[in-house]
Amino acid sequence: MVTIVSPLIIRTTIDSIIGSEPIGSNFLERLIQYIGGRAYLRKNLWIIGVLLVFIAVLRGILLYFRNTLASKTAENTAKNIRDSLYDQIQRLPYEYHVKAETGDLIQRCTSDVNTIKRFLSIQLVEVAGSLFMLGFVSYTMFKLNVKMTLVSMATMPIIFIFAFIFFSKVKKAFEASDEAEAELTTVLQENLTGVRVVKACANQKYEIEKFDEKNKDYRDKTYKLIQDLALYWGASDFICFIQIGLTIVFGSIWAVAGEISLGTVMAFSTYVNMLLWPIRQMGRTLTDMGKAIVSIGRIEEIFNENIEILNGNNEKPEIKGNIEFENVYFEYEKNTPVIDNISFSVKAGSTVAIIGPTGSGKSSLVYLLARLYDYNRGSILIDGKELKDIDKAWVRKNIGIVLQEPFLYAKTIRDNIKLANPNIQDKKVYESAKIASIHQDIKSFDKGYDTYVGERGVSLSGGQKQRVAIARTIINDCPIVVFDDSLSAVDTETDISIRKALNNRKNKSTTIIISHRISTVSEADEIIVLDNGRIIQRGNHEKLINEKGLYQRLYEIQNSMKDLEEDIKLHA
Structure with missing residues (x-):
């Protein structure tokens, strides 16, 4: 709202204070008379300059508070997401963690959360501000001159359509880049975790090549994304410059013809930039929104996993240590038993x-x-109580x-x-x-x-x-x-x-x-x-050891190894 006032002041100054056009606003008329009238302001234009500086300072202060509040809200939201993610990961079952890649989980908890935070702190606020700006600027422009407003908005539908098509096409590129980054993080995490094994096996060359391969893949997919973004920005800039050119050309022609005032042309040349900037920024907004949507989807995948219920309404009996397996059957993959109808018992102590x-x-x-x-079938009893x-x-x-x-x-x-x-x-x-x-x-x-x-x-x-x-x-x-x-x-x-x-x-x-x-x-x-x-x-x-079978064979092999070790020590 504060930003919109400046072009109106410049228009009034050019047309009604320096020029002789009627002011057209009772409020402005009374305000000018209160200051000293048109003649006084014409001799003391520095007052207008001070007023414009004051408006700029006020706008800066308001922007500071807006951005501070937005950043604080985004940081708190990011903290809550990280806390909830960590809590969810802690509650996920053992089976999930066996299959999940640590590097991918780390990337979801850090990079993806930061992507959402950036969107909330910058782009979401920009969207709200842009919509507000578009509404007020459009209303002000129509009030000033309908014909000039229609000219100044001629290419805006084209920019809207282009931005929408671009967003729908580039979303897959965001996802590919994000997944490539996750794979890169996984390789890095695995290498740092197992660095002693790498050193012991002198396997640095292989690890460097593996990292380089993932790094190239991430670079290529990100570069493809950057190319798409460059195409959008180049095309949208071209359309915006055409729109600015149309506004200036038609405004100049009509000003010379006496259909509009010079101050109106100056106001519209400022307002058209105010309109084009948020629309042009819509590409960046959609870009970041695309990244945020992908990140939200990746985070939702974790939240959609079923958590392990540790503290349910089940029994908490005194456990002494008696264990009994009765025909227990278990499989990780269908029709591939790992435990096949096992039965045995263990007495306490x-x-x-x-x-x-x-x-x-x-x-x-x-x-x-x-x-x-x-387990899939059978029963495990602890002190006579069913384990489940x-x-x-x-x-x-x-x-x-x-x-x-x-x-x-x-x-x-x-x-x-x-x-x-x-x-x-x-x-x-x-x-x-x-x-x-x-x-x-x-x-x-x-x-x-x-x-x-x-x-x-x-x-x-x-x-x-x-x-x-x-x-x-x-x-x-x-x-x-x-x-x-x-x-x-x-x-x-x-x-x-x-x-x-x-x-x-x-x-x-x-x-x-x-x-x-x-x-x-x-x-x-x-x-x-x-x-x-x-x-x-x-x-x-x-x-x-006296029964033919696997145990006896293991005993004989390990005894032979033990005797060999003792012989080596004696002859060393």
């Missing part, structure tokens, strides 16, 4: 070991027990799992061990570390338990990370503890020490040990041998 070749279904049993996946009837969060609180690939956060060792219960006493931390045979290693560090382990525990060895993860799990005194091949990175003596310490604990937990190593499972109360999702052998160590 006992130790059961599961051994078998890779892909036999050992880890899948753990996932089913912790309800990371739900027990609250998921309650199940996971009472089942401690030490994974094969331990994950440590970029915190101190103390914080990592106390992760599930930050308020637990340090005495309990030390006890758990001793059981995990990591206490002495920690004490040897300069800062002891306050040693910062770095991202993913990079400053610790593989065995040390596994033992910290074991301490983190057993500190909670869960009635059921599962070791998913989590002793593979420790030497045999440490393995024995950990298992003895676990057996000597008060309130001994039900323990399930998954391993490839015979020495790790040999002292279990019962050993279950899996192959292709089925139990092919079961019994204690003495029984199985």
Whole structure:
């Protein structure tokens, strides 16, 4: 509104103060008389200049408050979206995270959210301002001169149609560019996560080539998008210049003919720019809106995923540690069983070991027990209660799992061990570390338990990370503890020490040990041998080594390897 006043003041000055045209407005007439009249203003045109400067300053102040408010609103909206996204991702089931690409999720939570924020803080405000401007400018122009207004708007329908067609065509280019950026982010994330493997395998050349390929694809798709945008801006500029030219030419002709005043021509030359600018900007608005729509769609895909209900109305019984599998059947893909009608039972406080070749279904049993996946058929009972009837969060609180690939956060060792219960006493931390045979290693560090382990525990060895993860799990005194091949990175003596310490604990937990190593499972109360999702052998160590089958073959192979290692040491 403030912007529209300036051309009217210039028109009045040229036509009615410098010239002799009637003012045509009672309000302006009274205002001029109040200031001192036309003759006074004609001798003191600096007053008009000061008034124009004041209007410009006022417009600047209003724009500042508008942009500040818009930016604050957009930032708060972006924060709320990020919070909601993070909350949604935390609640998504394990199965989703197994299939999702980390780099793609990161890009959706950062780049896509920022795209929406930019649209809200800049373009959405511009759209509202442009519509307001178009309405007032059009009304003012029609009031001044209908014929000049029609000339000044002659090419605007063409710009509207061109912008609409452009938007519908370029949307796919936005999506392609966005997806290419997501793939690039994924490659970068994977490389940085596995940089030690890359260094160890001297695989830098391959990684550089892989990144370069994705980078080129992103560049090409983005360049195609830029070409489309350049075509739009070039064409729209050409049409706008034609419109400005038409306004000036026709305005000059009619001014010379005496049909309109010179001040009206000056006002229209300003107003036509005010009209063309928002219409021309509509291309940028549609461009950013296209990006925002694509980003909203990508974010909606996450929100449309079904979350995992951890705290439902299910039971929360006291768990002592009795486990029973009854004809359990499970498949990741249809008609491809991973667990095929398995039945076995574990008594509270006992130790059961599961051994078998890779892909036999050992880890899948753990996932089913912790309800990371739900079995298709059969039943799993904990202390006589059907597992699916027990609250998921309650199940996971009472089942401690030490994974094969331990994950440590970029915190101190103390914080990592106390992760599930930050308020637990340090005495309990030390006890758990001793059981995990990591206490002495920690004490040897300069800062002891306050040693910062770095991202993913990079400053610790593989065995040390596994033992910290074991301490983190057993500190909670869960009635059921599962070791998913989590002793593979420790030497045999440490393995024995950990298992003895676990057996000597008060309130001994039900323990399930998954391993490839015979020495790790040999002292279990019962050993279950899996192959292709089925139990092919079961019994204690003495029984199985004397029974022809997979366990006996593994025992013989590992014994031969052990003898070979000892011979090498003797002759070294």
